[in-house]
Amino acid sequence: MSPRRRSIRPAFIGIAVAAVLAPLLPAVPAAAAPAVQARPTFTITQIASGLSIPWDIAQTPDGTLIFDQRAGGLSVRRTNGSVATLNADMSDLYANGETGLMGLVLDPGFAGNRRFYTCQGHQAGTDKEIQVIAWTVNAGYTTATRVADPLLGDIPANASIGRHGGCRLRFDNTGALMIGTGDNALGSAPQDLTSLAGKVLRIDPMTGGPAGGNPGIGSANPNTRLLWTFGHRNIQGLALHPNGQMASVEHGPSRDDEVNLVLRGRNYGWDPDGAGGGYDESVPMTDLVQFPKAQPAAWSSGSSTEATSGATFLIGPQWQAWNGTLVVAELKNQSLLRLTFNRQGQLIGEELIPEFTGTYGRLRTAQLGTDGSLYLTTANGGGSDVILKVTPTG
Numbered sequence: 001m002s003p004r005r006r007s008i009r010p011a012f013i014g015i016a017v018a019a020v021l022a023p024l025l026p027a028v029p030a031a032a033a034p035a036v037q038a039r040p041t042f043t044i045t046q047i048a049s050g051l052s053i054p055w056d057i058a059q060t061p062d063g064t065l066i067f068d069q070r071a072g073g074l075s076v077r078r079t080n081g082s083v084a085t086l087n088a089d090m091s092d093l094y095a096n097g098e099t100g101l102m103g104l105v106l107d108p109g110f111a112g113n114r115r116f117y118t119c120q121g122h123q124a125g126t127d128k129e130i131q132v133i134a135w136t137v138n139a140g141y142t143t144a145t146r147v148a149d150p151l152l153g154d155i156p157a158n159a160s161i162g163r164h165g166g167c168r169l170r171f172d173n174t175g176a177l178m179i180g181t182g183d184n185a186l187g188s189a190p191q192d193l194t195s196l197a198g199k200v201l202r203i204d205p206m207t208g209g210p211a212g213g214n215p216g217i218g219s220a221n222p223n224t225r226l227l228w229t230f231g232h233r234n235i236q237g238l239a240l241h242p243n244g245q246m247a248s249v250e251h252g253p254s255r256d257d258e259v260n261l262v263l264r265g266r267n268y269g270w271d272p273d274g275a276g277g278g279y280d281e282s283v284p285m286t287d288l289v290q291f292p293k294a295q296p297a298a299w300s301s302g303s304s305t306e307a308t309s310g311a312t313f314l315i316g317p318q319w320q321a322w323n324g325t326l327v328v329a330e331l332k333n334q335s336l337l338r339l340t341f342n343r344q345g346q347l348i349g350e351e352l353i354p355e356f357t358g359t360y361g362r363l364r365t366a367q368l369g370t371d372g373s374l375y376l377t378t379a380n381g382g383g384s385d386v387i388l389k390v391t392p393t394g
Contacts, residue, residue, distance in 0.1 A: 047387050118169075181200075
């Protein structure tokens, strides 16, 4: 079956941004023509079922999968195929609407320290916020224990309906923990450098403090020291390419879902702070009139939304022509989007992979495993969700 292609929207990427993105595809020697690679063939296997909004997933070095579900609960899928609950204290979880148990990522040193991180809603009485918590898991994958509770708190949460909670976690190539947050539907938050909402944060995973090299590290305000980028609406995905470039995926209002390059200190142009402190969602997702130096999107959905969510780069020769490209899970569009950029950082290819379009319903997360396979989670709710393993076969 051939992929269904859509018209390629131009990527308005400046020269400086193109230079950053240029390594995304392998360099080709000037004297040699690029080898023609085939579209990979693959199998799709359902490896877990009966779930409800599995939000994020990570594969450990021994092949075990750790995953979470938005309304609460950590689980494991063992290498023998069995799925079991991971005992963990979720008594303070705030799960409402789009907020709950969300991003999950393993520490780069997991093989030695058994440490992983979650980003989740927190409730104490009537107070609600979003926290990043560090955990360790025992050798038998039966119990997770909080070891930094929280590692980072005070990320604003929408206390009424849980709107725009973010929250994706990924490590950059320096070992810093990146946190993509939502604006909690507060108009002033994305452009407020003292707020942790509507940002990409960059922290030390052991202390929760600012990572070295943050643009505001010398600020008098402790929140500003944690910021890497600002002006975001609701970050749903972070993906790291081996060259060190981080990409983010963001929900737009009624148009312009975005894939962005996460570049130090940049403003991504979302400012819905309406008259009287409202939340004006009619403004542009990236407002280049109000903020002429705002960072343009590397990809945008255009006049409608697709509800782009978790993303990962496909890396390895097993992916053949898809090696180095970005795949993005789509909720509303019920598909898997694949984006290709050239060496100058321009978007040159865009396709919905037909094997997934409308087949499994809403897709929440795409994550490359340590085994080189692609893992996908669905987000249909009501205990009907599954985890899919996509294994390239040639």
